[in-house]
Amino acid sequence: MPMVTVIVNAHNGGRTLAQTLDSVCAQTFTDYEFILWDDASRDDTLAVAARYVPKGLRILRTAGEAPLGLGAARQAAIDAAQGRWIAFIDQDDLWLPQALSLMVTRAGSDERVGMVYGRTLRFWPDGRERDFDHAHEHGPLPEGDLFLRLFEESCFICISGVLLRRDALQQVGPVPPQVRIVPDYYFFLGIARRWEVRAVQQVTCRYRMHATSMTQGSRGKMQAEILWLIERWASEIGPALARRRQQVHATVWAVDELFRPGQRRQGLRRLWREGSTGFLLSRPVAWMMRAVRRRLFAPAWKQHGLAA
Numbered sequence: 001m002p003m004v005t006v007i008v009n010a011h012n013g014g015r016t017l018a019q020t021l022d023s024v025c026a027q028t029f030t031d032y033e034f035i036l037w038d039d040a041s042r043d044d045t046l047a048v049a050a051r052y053v054p055k056g057l058r059i060l061r062t063a064g065e066a067p068l069g070l071g072a073a074r075q076a077a078i079d080a081a082q083g084r085w086i087a088f089i090d091q092d093d094l095w096l097p098q099a100l101s102l103m104v105t106r107a108g109s110d111e112r113v114g115m116v117y118g119r120t121l122r123f124w125p126d127g128r129e130r131d132f133d134h135a136h137e138h139g140p141l142p143e144g145d146l147f148l149r150l151f152e153e154s155c156f157i158c159i160s161g162v163l164l165r166r167d168a169l170q171q172v173g174p175v176p177p178q179v180r181i182v183p184d185y186y187f188f189l190g191i192a193r194r195w196e197v198r199a200v201q202q203v204t205c206r207y208r209m210h211a212t213s214m215t216q217g218s219r220g221k222m223q224a225e226i227l228w229l230i231e232r233w234a235s236e237i238g239p240a241l242a243r244r245r246q247q248v249h250a251t252v253w254a255v256d257e258l259f260r261p262g263q264r265r266q267g268l269r270r271l272w273r274e275g276s277t278g279f280l281l282s283r284p285v286a287w288m289m290r291a292v293r294r295r296l297f298a299p300a301w302k303q304h305g306l307a308a
Contacts, residue, residue, distance in 0.1 A: 004032040004100060004163070005083030009073050013091030014044035016208065020091055021052045029100035032087075035060060037077040040067040045091075069180040078169055086164045088184075092208040093160035099204035103163040106200050114168035114195025115188065117141070118204030119301055120158040125210065130299075132158045132207050134290060137299045141199035147192040150185075151230065151237050151245050159184035161205035168195050181218050182225045189229060193236070202306045220260075223253035251275035 006024055010017060024034060036049050038061045049059050060080055062068050068076065078086060085107065089095055103116045119141060120132035131137035133156040142149060150156070164187060172190030175183045191197075226249050234242040254275045257267030271277070301307050 002031055002033045002083045003104065004029070004085045004087055005081035005166070006032050006034050006100075007074075007077045007081065007086060007088050008034075008036040008091060009039065009070065009077060009088065010036055010041060010045050010049070010091040011039040011067055011070075011073075012041045012043045012045060014041070014048050016092040017045055017048045018051075020089060020093060021049070021057065023095040023097075024089060025052070025055050026097045027095065027100045028097050029104055032100065033081075033083060034058060035077055035080060037073055037080075038062065039069075039073040040065055071175040071177075071180045071183040071186075074183045075175045078166075081166060084166060086166050086169065088162065088164075089160045089205075092210070093158075094206040094208070095160075096204055096206070098202075099161070100163075102200045102202055102204055106198050107163060107165075110196070112196045113198055114165045114191040115162060115197045116200065117157045117162040117197070118200035119202060119306060120161040120205040120207050121203055121301070122207045122209050130294075131301065132156075132161075132205075138293065138297055138303075139300055140201055143197055143199045145192070146197045147189065148237060148241070150189055150192055151233075151241060154226075154248075155182075155185045155188060157184075157188055158205060158207055159187075160207060162188075164191060165195065178228050179225055181222050182229070185226065186229060189233065193233075201300070201304075203301050219256040220253050223249045223256070227253075247274065247276040248279055251279050255280070 008020060008024070034057045036057055036059050038045055038049065038059065040062045046059065046061070049057060053059065060077065062073065062076070067073070074088070085104070087100060087103070099118060103118055107113050107116045122130045122132050133141070135153045135156050136142065168191045169187060171194065172187060175186060179186050227246060230242055230245050230249070250270055254267045254271035257263040257270065271280070
């Protein structure tokens with residue numbers, strides 16, 4: 001049994017996949033098995049992946065020509081995993097060479113730990129870099145009991161920068177069919193509900209920003225799934241927090257609809273009935289304050305030498 005199973009979920013990712021796989025092969029930690037789950041790609045994803053079979057990559061593929069969707073594809077890959085821990089890296093993201101080593105070391109031998117995550121940087125084609133987690137950009141990443149914080153601050157953990165205990169994933173249970181786009185958030189909430197979370201303050205992952213990413217094209221569906229997750233755990237987080245977070249995500253969903261032809265009336269109705277105009281009006285001020293803070297203060301990974 002390997003210590004870690006590395007899972008790459010891919011769908012039409014041939015353009016960036018080689019860089020991702022190279023970053024896995026460059027890891028200083030080597031006690032891992034290496035799986036790529038191809039979800040019915042129609043580009044050269046399989047041809048690119050085939051070049052890494054001699055380096056230990058095992059390629060698994062969705063049967064048929066119809067994609068399963070991210071939730072079911074993640075679950076299928078988990079079911080094939082043998083490692084004690086599971087580390088995902090998506091087809092367009094990159095690991096720094098010490099990513100696995102730092103996270104495995106931070107996990108230690110404490111059986112209470114169900115998840116370890118590292119600091120992730122977003123990066124753009126023009127060379128810009130920014131912390132994935134703006135809430136903790138200028139301070140330490142939080143640890144311990146993060147269940148409520150993952151609701152209060154939304155999902156501030158990047159799936160490509162996390163180590164998940166396989167036993168904990170099995171206890172959380174399979175990804176529900178309602179969750180096709182945000183299985184990562186489902187995993188994090190389910191594990192944080194019962195297990196301790198630890199953080200690696202150093203940068204371990206680089207998250208690629210581009211216009212064709214799934215996040216950019218599925219904002220409305222994503223908010224709908226998050227609302228379903230809030231409803232699922234509403235009794236455990238309390239009615240006040242559940243209602244507040246429902247208003248926030250309904251507002252984000254409504255704004256997405258307002259910018260889509262044919263959905264503007266629906267967006268206005270959603271904003272009026274389910275959203276929060278107060279939250280909407282507060283956003284420009286929040287964005288401005290973040291921009292000012294970034295100009296005045298360097299992020300934590302630059303201040304404290306946390307770039308791996």
